Amino acid sequence: MTETISSPGLGTSPIGANPGKKLGLIGLILAFPFNVIGLIVSIVALRKSKKAGFKNPLAVGGIVVGLIGTIGIAILIIVSVGTLAATASFCAENGDGIFENNGITITCGE
Template sequence: MTGFSEMPGQGPDDRGNSERLNGFDAEPLEPTDADYPGRTLGIVGLVLAFFLNVVGLIVSIVAYSQSRKAGRSNGFAVAGIVVAVLEILIGAVIGIALIGTAASVVGR
């Protein structure tokens, strides 16, 4: 009786020899977070974009850059960039309106 380690193509000397492993086809594994660079950083960037706009923008840009270099898309990073830019623009408009209002009140 032979054990698993003694089966043809499965012994210690035969590891990685694809010619002797015919019939043992396997589906490729799903990509993990380690195979998806920038994904976790994209999520962090999106969350930061709501609270710390500039920091969230920078982190999201870095995550997008990492994903793009790896040839992957990163929706979280894109969303973080969009949210941060919109909040910065809205903050700028509100700031200008407040400065204009304060200037008109002081000028009276």
């Protein structure tokens, strides 16, 4: 447990090291190549820091990067699945061959 000191008019501040600081940095770094893992590690780091009475801007950055990356990947997956489903449907309707559809060349069954 950390001790706190009190200064007149300044409130209290925690004494000791921020227990989530290193984990926050690790979470931020991981958030770039591994969005979900970085997001989780950053959340854990932020919770540790808050519990000890510290702020952790590195963990917040990791959460932001992790969320943006995760949402971006989710959108990419949704668009890709939709495109594949539309192409499969087009090929099911038209059979094998090479077709031009709205300026896009689609090859079915080859």
